[in-house]
Amino acid sequence: MKLWATVLCLILACACAHAATPARGRTPLWQPAGGLKQTPIWPAMPPDAQPMPGPETVTIRTEQVGGRPWRAVTNVATPTMTVYPPTGRNTGAVVVVFPGGGFEVLAIDLEGSEICDWLTTRGITCVLLKYRVPSATYDWHCHCRPHNFALSVPSLQDAQRTLRLVRFHARDWHIDPHRIGVIGFSAGGYLVAEASTNYRRRLYPPVDAADHESARPDFALAIYPGHLTRGDGKLNPNVPVTADTPPTFILQAGNDDVDGVQQALVYYTALQAAGVPAELHVYAHGGHAFGLRRTGEPITAWTDLADTWLRTIGISAR
Template structure:
């Protein structure tokens, strides 16, 4: 994941001064909702205020937007367009726990979900997030739990379930989808749900934080030397999972998907794996000439197959 952060930093290095001064805001009509009612747990100092950066480099012909220095995490709720299936997905952008690829792996995922009748909840979780620090090689290792990001993820799942009736969501059809580092959060949310990392703060924390389904898209931090990261203890109670990666992913490597999928199958978890020869890393849902671009249709079919959407 260090390589990904370097690539993203290089891509975002040349920007307008105006873009660096602004904070990210969702499209008009959408509101960022703070996920913590009071003090944020484990709050650490970050280098300056939250900022948004728009790249001059292109991914599938378009720039990408990154957010960093997030100390007040928020969720933005996007209701489905057209018929409501009752399903909801918490979307977790990637960015090496240093930045958030807020459009490429955030709002664009919400556009696809809502177009298919699924409520999308975009989580802007805290970054930078220790122990992940790409400024040096002094971090303990690459497989530790990103505590602040997982706290935010667990809290958000509980909030969505708590507001299920108000938001016209089936509380038994709430899933998570994450990209890259967000894919690691998907695996953690799917396996560490019995241990809430923070002290309960209100009624939302009485809700279950186990996702009903999960999608890990080019995930990282899951495998080393062919073995599963012990911080994602897969069991038979891990939710049904969709896994996608490209064989030529030179940032995280295809072993991340293969090892996690193997653990899911061994535990008896309903799982579906798709590996493509080409695609690289950090492609999101943007269309290219590569066959991997069709993966959202595969996920749609999978969601239907596990009974999450009609």
């Protein structure tokens, strides 16, 4: 019986977002296209560094999204950022991208580099964060996850550090230090909420001058976020929304069976109660983990809504 319980637990784990999808093949370590370079965000070892279960690996996932496979990076011990410069007129705005993947892997193209390709055409500088995964305390090897509402501390440390670095380099990068946003998908959407509500928490000691900058995003986009409610209609207490939480755009599908629509509804309700400008879009269909790849589902045109919202708050050039 013990053996069957273990087998059942592993089978159930396959339902987790991204993390349990079988790989079709392995490729060399992920590198950004176009001659762009990854830059380590920590000058030495990251804080609270933990040994990874193996070397950093890129896998090509077997399932198709928008008719194409997607790449997943795991065992990230050295977090990096990649700066994508805007094309055309520079608006001075910048967005830090948090790919999803259940804090187990990173959907590095589907919810990462492809997002930067969209944002840069809007005159926005894009910073793709390859944050640490697996990220404690998240462990997807069983279906019994008591940690499902904990802070993903290593990932949040990486997010805070990156926001501070972006603000520190604002003059060099020709960006406005008061127009720095974040966008995240699935687990990355939760990281958006974590960064938006925990920016005053000092999760690591300062390592250089950049760490004296603020880690608060000026605006945020949470796309099919998870971990925001226990399903009881109450907000996860680890994302304490206040009146200072940045303006937020939220998108989710009503039939999302990975991170249900209650995640978006509860977070939006909390933002409204705190007087935070927020915009919520819920579609009847669309599922989960589609990035911005167009399919037959209307929800995959969500970037049109986001473009309008970014214009409304004075960020996008379109």
